[in-house]
Amino acid sequence: MSKKIAILGGGESGIGTAILAKKNGYEIFLSDKGKIKEKYKEVLRNIEIDWEDQQHTEARIFDADVVMKSPGIPDTAPMIVQLKKEGIPVISEIEFASWFSEVPVIGITGSNGKTTVTSLVQHLLQQGGVNSGMGGNIGNSYAKLVAEETHDWHVLEISSFQLDGIVKFRPHIAVLTNITPDHLDRYDYNLENYIASKFRIVENQTENDFFIYDADDKIITGWLEKNPVRSKKLPFSLEITIENGAYIKDENIVVTINNTKFTMPTSELALQGKHNAKNAMAAATVSQLLRIRKQTIRESMSNFQGVEHRLEKVLKINNVLYINDSKATNVNATYYALESMESETVWILGGVDKGNVYDDLLPLVNEKVKAIVCLGVDNNKIKASFGNIVENIVETTSMSEAVQMAYRLAEKGDNVLLSPACASFDLFENYEDRGRQFKEAVRNL
Structure with a gap:
């Protein structure tokens, strides 16, 4: 009798688990509450397994011997709590x-x-x-x-x-x-x-x-x-x-x-x-x-060439260097980015706050940042944290607007740094999408 696995999430880890489970004779059901990307649907059709998106058929999920949940689903999600209560093991893809x-x-x-x-x-x-x-x-x-x-x-x-x-x-x-x-x-x-x-x-x-x-x-x-x-x-x-x-x-x-x-x-x-x-x-x-x-x-x-979206030098325009550090999704990563700036910097930041405390950045911002361009739905915390030390703080709602604003604020010899210190999920798919949009906006200046 084959073992049954339910896979929650049809992203990279979910699809990888489906391929491996199929190879090892599992009976598989993959379920994603959101929309599965077309490239992943293609894989699921090719390996011929049962899947669904935009819903969870609980009866099929609770029928599994083991459940693999995508890293994006918190342990506190009601279904995960219930699965554990019923003694069904919930594991990660690396396990x-x-x-x-x-x-x-x-x-x-x-x-x-x-x-x-x-x-x-x-x-x-x-x-x-x-x-x-x-x-x-x-x-x-x-x-x-x-x-x-x-x-x-x-x-x-x-x-x-x-x-x-x-x-x-x-x-x-x-x-x-x-x-x-x-x-x-x-x-x-x-x-x-x-x-x-x-x-x-x-x-x-x-x-x-x-x-x-x-x-x-x-x-x-x-x-x-x-x-x-x-x-x-x-x-x-x-x-x-x-x-x-x-x-x-x-x-x-x-x-x-x-x-x-x-x-x-x-x-x-x-x-x-x-x-x-x-x-x-x-x-x-x-x-x-x-x-x-x-x-x-x-x-x-x-x-070694370094990593895309991590202090990646994009272009110099009018002697202003544009730097993509979209991978800085927390305050500490942005600390390193600001620490490495050697010129006056126009700093683009913001996104989904994960409980950020900006205190550690204050001395660096005071020393290196001439203007802040906010890029997020809610920027109140950023304004409250830096309003006293940076005179120029502007708000924008798209990457192209943020880059154009930074272009106006920067002068010869300055840096424009995208180092958001926040997650990207309010305006972008992920930090890669955010970084690519930044590079595209810079190239379109």
């Missing part, structure tokens, strides 16, 4: 995929930097001749990777929402870039819940696994003092000397693992800025664990 794969996983999570570190690790492995596949929260879903490709390693970007639904999922190498308040709307506005969620990445690790983390992050080190982890710890730091792990000495990155040392001048890194030095240390530590040649690591870290 489901892990049941069918023996390939070791490098799992990367954190409030910021995880996409950059994931992309950099994959770049390093590929340059080093390692057969690795990248996915998770970036590119293809983990389930699709497992179903359709053959690799020796999987490099996964993993969000806290994906970690919320794990049971046995265990990365051989776990990376935690940092923890700052984010997505608190999903965690009862309780930071402790969010921290616990991020640390689930190490909960199934054993003494044979590795945990790479930021030793300068007080939230991380505070949690580790109270909660021992079984895996081998390899911290990285800008502030202290690390015996086993990575640190900066005389403007060189130094990575030491079991008395093997790797060094590289920070000036040679393709991505500059303090936060990128940390991203580089995390990725170099992974590469050292996989014994990639030191020369290859150096070359790869100096020729």
